[in-house]
Amino acid sequence: MHNATIKSLAADLAARKFSSVELTRHLLSRIRALNPKYNCFITVDDAASLKQAQAADDLRAAGRAGPLTGIPIAQKDIFCAKGWLTTCGSKMLSSFISPYDAHVVEQLNGAGAVNIGKTNMDEFAMGSSSETSFYGPVRNPWNADNVPGGSSGGSAAAVVARLAPGAIGTDTGGSIRQPAALSGICGLKPTYGVVSRYGMIAFASSLDQGGPMARTAEDLAIMMNVMAGFDARDSTSLERAREDYTGEIGKAVKGLKIGLPKEFFAEGAEAGVTGAVAAAISAYRKLGCETVEVSLPSMKLAVPVYYVLAPAEASSNLARYDGVRYGHRAQDYADLTDMYKLTRAQGFGQEVKRRILIGTYVLSHGYYDAYYIQAQKVRRLVARDFAEAFRRCDVIMGPTSPTTAFRLGEKVDDPVKMYLNDIYTIPANLAGLPGMSVPCGFDGSGLPVGLQIVGNYFAEAKMLGIAHQYQQATDWHLRVPPGCEG
Amino acid sequence: MIPYAAPIFKASLPVFMALTLDDVRRVAHLARVAIDDAEARAVLSQLNDVFRLVAEMQAVDTAGVEPMSHALDVTQRLRADAVTEADQHAAFQSVAPHVEGDLYLVPKVIE
Numbered sequence: 001m002h003n004a005t006i007k008s009l010a011a012d013l014a015a016r017k018f019s020s021v022e023l024t025r026h027l028l029s030r031i032r033a034l035n036p037k038y039n040c041f042i043t044v045d046d047a048a049s050l051k052q053a054q055a056a057d058d059l060r061a062a063g064r065a066g067p068l069t070g071i072p073i074a075q076k077d078i079f080c081a082k083g084w085l086t087t088c089g090s091k092m093l094s095s096f097i098s099p100y101d102a103h104v105v106e107q108l109n110g111a112g113a114v115n116i117g118k119t120n121m122d123e124f125a126m127g128s129s130s131e132t133s134f135y136g137p138v139r140n141p142w143n144a145d146n147v148p149g150g151s152s153g154g155s156a157a158a159v160v161a162r163l164a165p166g167a168i169g170t171d172t173g174g175s176i177r178q179p180a181a182l183s184g185i186c187g188l189k190p191t192y193g194v195v196s197r198y199g200m201i202a203f204a205s206s207l208d209q210g211g212p213m214a215r216t217a218e219d220l221a222i223m224m225n226v227m228a229g230f231d232a233r234d235s236t237s238l239e240r241a242r243e244d245y246t247g248e249i250g251k252a253v254k255g256l257k258i259g260l261p262k263e264f265f266a267e268g269a270e271a272g273v274t275g276a277v278a279a280a281i282s283a284y285r286k287l288g289c290e291t292v293e294v295s296l297p298s299m300k301l302a303v304p305v306y307y308v309l310a311p312a313e314a315s316s317n318l319a320r321y322d323g324v325r326y327g328h329r330a331q332d333y334a335d336l337t338d339m340y341k342l343t344r345a346q347g348f349g350q351e352v353k354r355r356i357l358i359g360t361y362v363l364s365h366g367y368y369d370a371y372y373i374q375a376q377k378v379r380r381l382v383a384r385d386f387a388e389a390f391r392r393c394d395v396i397m398g399p400t401s402p403t404t405a406f407r408l409g410e411k412v413d414d415p416v417k418m419y420l421n422d423i424y425t426i427p428a429n430l431a432g433l434p435g436m437s438v439p440c441g442f443d444g445s446g447l448p449v450g451l452q453i454v455g456n457y458f459a460e461a462k463m464l465g466i467a468h469q470y471q472q473a474t475d476w477h478l479r480v481p482p483g484c485e486g
Numbered sequence: 487m488i489p490y491a492a493p494i495f496k497a498s499l500p501v502f503m504a505l506t507l508d509d510v511r512r513v514a515h516l517a518r519v520a521i522d523d524a525e526a527r528a529v530l531s532q533l534n535d536v537f538r539l540v541a542e543m544q545a546v547d548t549a550g551v552e553p554m555s556h557a558l559d560v561t562q563r564l565r566a567d568a569v570t571e572a573d574q575h576a577a578f579q580s581v582a583p584h585v586e587g588d589l590y591l592v593p594k595v596i597e
Contacts, residue, residue: 236560338520354532
């Protein structure tokens with residue numbers, strides 16, 4: 001049952017082929033066996049998961065089951081879950097038992113989903129490799145010497161290793177799409193404001209967006225139906241009517257106009273990546289799609305803009321970790337300022353401190369206009385590029401990441417090199433557009449490649465339908481990493 | 487807006503101003519992060535690498551461009567000035583490092 005999709009598990013649960021308790025027990029035993037190798041999970045709580053599974057089975061017996069009732073979903077440890085250790089991959093929160101649920105967690109619980117565990121991640125979601133976690137690096141199930149991508153690397157690795165059929169993640173500069181690509185699964189970053197950020201530990205608030213990760217686009221759609229929606233507790237949550245994200249699953253893609261930004265194909269991507277992406281685009285042509293070249297001329301400015309905006313917002317958001325109300329507090333200190341300084345020096349890892357320093361500098365007196373305001377202006381240029389491109393096409397496609405999964409330790413000491421790994425994913429965050437990654441093949445070393453699909457605002461259902469058609473024609477998402485077949 | 491207008495770079499590129507060790511110490515103090523000299527030195531070169539990258543963006547002519555803070559340019563919602571939260575101080579203070587009599591305890595700041 002661990003190879004089954006959310007959709008087929010739901011059908012089997014409905015047909016009483018097995019119970020949620022049986023399914024949950026099975027996945028917990030797989031986690032026990034495989035997690036020591038991949039380090040996908042920070043917290044697994046058998047009793048809590050099984051209690052939810054039993055409640056889901058009871059809900060079903062009462063005739064009140066929905067599409068996610070009894071389905072185990074892994075949760076990135078950035079989402080507050082009441083009664084669960086919620087660490088955000090940081091020593092700072094290594095003893096934080098959340099007193100409340102994030103909106104997304106509340107929605108999943110309300111739908112009867114089972115929290116199968118809290119997944120490992122880059123500390124405070126700052127990273128592209130899941131190596132900066134206080135709990136040690138996550139390893140890629142396709143090759144344990146390589147990273148799974150990040151920051152939602154634990155969620156991605158858990159889904160591809162068949163430890164969970166789906167997971168939730170967050171994406172500030174690519175943190176859902178890039179690990180989905182490097183681990184060989186599907187991941188969707190919705191339009192900014194579609195999924196509530198309430199209870200999702202803040203990194204860069206104008207960019208952060210939660211989303212689903214699973215093995216098929218159809219499963220992402222099923223998860224979106226539960227996760228998305230207006231929430232008054234997030235001041236940037238959009239007031240929109242409920243939408244059925246499965247609405248375009250099964251719709252033909254004939255006549256679809258695919259925009260190929262020349263900057264996505266210019267240079268910099270590995271041959272194994274460009275080859276697989278080109279083949280995927282050919283597959284779409286065979287399905288009757290047209291392709292048109294478009295341009296995103298400001299794209300190369302996206303990474304520099306991001307590394308002003310995200311650290312600036314992070315330095316402000318992370319000011320709350322002062323050792324007073326929750327989280328780590330230093331033991332020995334001279335006075336209050338000393339307590340703050342030592343608490344933060346001990347509680348945060350190197351990458352988080354680096355970004356706090358960058359952010360504090362760009363927001364400091366005399367630099368605000370030159371950095372933050374200038375970055376917000378260039379951000380608009382990036383968004384305008386997309387608006388122009390979408391006059392000529394329905395969706396944009398290209399690689400999700402310029403490389404496949406790289407070796408552990410390869411980039412961790414060179415921040416700029418690590419940052420440039422997100423060159424194709426950051427533009428959609430800056431523009432607030434929905435973006436997703438779909439498995440589209442493997443490179444010469446047997447590592448997965450992701451095809452990125454970027455749509456116009458609120459085009460999630462359409463994009464999921466487009467990805468679904470590709471998955472009907474290909475079987476990349478059915479490949480199982482060696483050792484995970486079970 | 488001309489379709490596919492490439493970003494225009496200012497004629498005179500701002501000279502990349504490298505941070506100094508004193509900048510790092512000052513910023514670390516502002517951010518309330520203790521940092522020793524060895525750490526400050528190590529982080530200095532990494533920060534300068536990042537700011538060298540950031541300089542590319544600073545060179546763009548953005549005259550007349552409005553700063554963008556929300557993708558859909560929505561503004562913050564207002565709500566009625568009414569109490570919506572229940573008192574949960576016991577739950578919230580249960581995760582605090584040091585609490586006494588419902589108060590968060592910190593080192594003495596007034597002599």
